[in-house]
Amino acid sequence: MSDPDFHDTDVLARLRGVRRKRGAVQALDGVDLALPAGRVTALLGVNGAGKTTAIEVLLGLQPADAGEATLFGRSPFAHDAKAQVGAMLQQTQLPERLTVAELLALVRSWYAAPRSIADCAALAGLDGLMTRRYGRLSGGQQRRVQFAVALCGRPSLLFLDEPTTGLDIDARQQVWRAIRELVAEGAGVLLTTHYLEEAEALADRVVVLDRGRVRMAGSVAEVRAQVVQRHVACDTQLSEATIAAWPGVTQVARDGARVSIVAGDADALVRRLLAADAALANLEVRRAGLAEAFVQMTTEREAA
Known part of the structure; x- marks a missing residue:
């Protein structure tokens, strides 16, 4: 499955049929990917799926073996294209002896119209860290500084590779x-x-x-819709064994009077619940979340 097309004027970066081999592994196998302006595109996949390779090809950190990669309509290796990009990668090395303020000042000096130090610090939540040496910060604090550094050039396109790993809830x-x-x-x-x-x-x-292949592309709702199962919860005295025996029910769990059920046909399940228990209360039906859709797609791939 390919990533959907957009008007070329909306696309900041694109992969078309990109293939890239890393050693014996086909890291990217005909990948199409479009990154439009004014939108967040989440690139998901298990470790080894090809996410980091896709980012590195788009950033000009490694070439495509076949296909085409463009960054602002030019080669990802073009300096003027890279100047419009900010990146926060998993492996980032910054001078440990510099203070946070010195780091931001250094990175800002590379750009013609950078974002102010105050704005970068405010966006990344660096209050109280500006005079601290980068090497003395905790891992989570360093990630916040790396985020601020990625913003210094006022980028039109921002690459964020696992940006909140190691951060607390507030950060x-x-x-x-x-x-x-x-x-x-x-x-x-x-x-x-x-x-x-x-x-x-x-x-x-x-x-x-x-x-290395695009398995699914679309909105969060469209990806969710690939999961046919629904989650039903209610307060009922019906036994778990009774509900589990009904057609289409794949999972039943009880917490006190509350029963949680996973089934393929929520409408049929609800009708059966209401018919079997006149005292049933607090009925709730919800669709699968993105996590469940992702797990189901991964499970289906492993089964295949």
Whole structure:
């Protein structure tokens, strides 16, 4: 399955039929990917799916073996294209002896119209850290500084590879707010994350990579819709064994009077519950979340 097309004027970066081999592994196998302005694209997949390779090809850190990669309509190796990009990668090395303020000042000096130090610090939540040496910071604090560094050049396209790993809840929420603010200003964002609730909260579009191929691409709702199972919860005295024996029911769990059920046909299940228990109360039906859709797709692949 290919990533959907957009008008060329909306696309900041693109892969078309890109193939890339790393050693004996086909890391990318004909990948199509479009990164539009003003949207967050979440690139999901298990370890080894090809996410990091896709980012590195788009950033010009390694070439494509076949296909085409473009960054602002030019080669990813072009300096003027790279100047419009900000990147926060998993492996980032910064001078440990510099203070946070010195680091931001250094990176800002590389750009013609950089974002102010105060703005970078505010977006990344660096209050109280500006005079601290980078090497003396905790891992989570360093990740926040790396996020601020990625913003210095006022990028039109931001690559965020697992940006909130190691952050506490407050710091993660700060990064989420900053991402939403940047997108509202028109920036495009490519986000990889193992926190599926993060992708669900931020992403306009989701692309699922599986062994170097695009398995699914669409909105969060469209990816969710690939999961046919629904979750039903209610207060009932019906036994778990009774419910589990009904057609289409795949899982039943009880917590006191509350029973949680997973089934393929929620409508049929609800009708049967109401017919079997006149005292049934607090009925709730919900669709699968992005995490469940992702798990189901991965499970189906392993089974195949």
